[in-house]
Amino acid sequence: ELKVEQNPLFLSMQEGKNYTIYCNYSTTSDRLYWYRQDPGKSLESLFVLLSNGAVKQEGRLMASLDTKARLSTLHITAAVHDLSATYFCAVVDSNYQLIWGAGTKLIIKP
Amino acid sequence: SAVISQKPSRDICQRGTSLTIQCQVDSQVTMMFWYRQQPGQSLTLIATANQGSEATYESGFVIDKFPISRPNLTFSTLTVSNMSPEDSSIYLCSVEEVGAFFGQGTRLTVV
Numbered sequence: 575e576l577k578v579e580q581n582p583l584f585l586s587m588q589e590g591k592n593y594t595i596y597c598n599y600s601t602t603s604d605r606l607y608w609y610r611q612d613p614g615k616s617l618e619s620l621f622v623l624l625s626n627g628a629v630k631q632e633g634r635l636m637a638s639l640d641t642k643a644r645l646s647t648l649h650i651t652a653a654v655h656d657l658s659a660t661y662f663c664a665v666v667d668s669n670y671q672l673i674w675g676a677g678t679k680l681i682i683k684p
Numbered sequence: 685s686a687v688i689s690q691k692p693s694r695d696i697c698q699r700g701t702s703l704t705i706q707c708q709v710d711s712q713v714t715m716m717f718w719y720r721q722q723p724g725q726s727l728t729l730i731a732t733a734n735q736g737s738e739a740t741y742e743s744g745f746v747i748d749k750f751p752i753s754r755p756n757l758t759f760s761t762l763t764v765s766n767m768s769p770e771d772s773s774i775y776l777c778s779v780e781e782v783g784a785f786f787g788q789g790t791r792l793t794v795v
Contacts, residue, residue: 607783614791616776617727619685622783662726664784672717672784674726 576601576667580675588683590652595678597646597663605666606646608637610659611677617662621648653682686711686779690787697767697794704763705790707777712757717778718750721789727776733760767794 577600587593597606605624609617621630623639623646630637634657636649646663660679664672687710697703707716718730730750731739739752753761764771772794777787 616690616774616789617786619783619785624782664727670715670780671729671732672727672780676726 576603576665576673578663578665578673578675580663580678582678583676584679584681586681586683587650587653589654592652593650595648595650595661595663595680597648597665597675599644599665599673601667602641602644603665603667604641606639607664607666607672608646608648609662609664611662612659620661650680655682655684658682685783686713686781686785688777688779688785688787690777690790692790693788694791695793697792699768699794701767702763702765703767703792704761705775705777706761707759707787709758709779713779713781714757715780716754716760717780717784718752718760718762719776719778721774721776723773730762730775764792767792769794 579598581596607622608620610620611617621637626641628639634651639646658681660677662677663675667673689708691706695703716733719727720730721727729742730745731741731752733739733752733754735754735757749765751763775790778784
């Protein structure tokens with residue numbers, strides 16, 4: 575059974591700083607997704623990572639996937655207040671279902 | 685990417701009543717997924733809805749409580765039956781298309 579562990583669960587940081595959110599998973603998968611969720615809103619797709627070594631960047635966010643280590647990272651560069659949200663990773667299992675991390679609540683202070 | 689229209693966006697319901705949530709997709713998809721997200725929590729899969737067959741429910745969810753319809757390849761409904769305050773959550777429909785896409789969510793409050 576695939577399990578997904580996301581950490582940290584809560585992160586408070588200052589604007590301008592860099593930080594990384596980690597997503598570990600327990601069994602083989604070659605699809606991993608990152609999402610952003612604002613309070614009371616639905617999920618917004620950020621990145622789709624489909625292969626080992628995949629790296630994608632959008633603005634101040636960069637995501638990578640290491641399928642051998644079963645690890646994905648979401649790196650935030652020079653954080654700004656608008657990036658405050660909850661971030662989820664999700665991994666596709668062998669039954670093509672999404673297994674979700676617990677989410678990382680990110681608060682960026684001015 | 686698929687565009688999903690979900691409604692209602694929110695509702696406040698009396699306990700013991702039922703609410704039907706609708707999702708319309710702008711393209712034909714084989715599977716649609718229904719999730720529940722309780723406050724401050726991650727997503728929990730309720731069921732997978734395939735057109736032309738009964739939905740497949742996850743452990744802890746039953747058809748009598750959460751009946752699902754899937755009349756065609758672009759539409760699905762989820763009904764939350766005989767509601768109690770514990771059913772207060774956000775309900776989300778989703779499709780998978782090299783990345784999962786979500787409807788806007790339905791915020792349900794049961795009083």
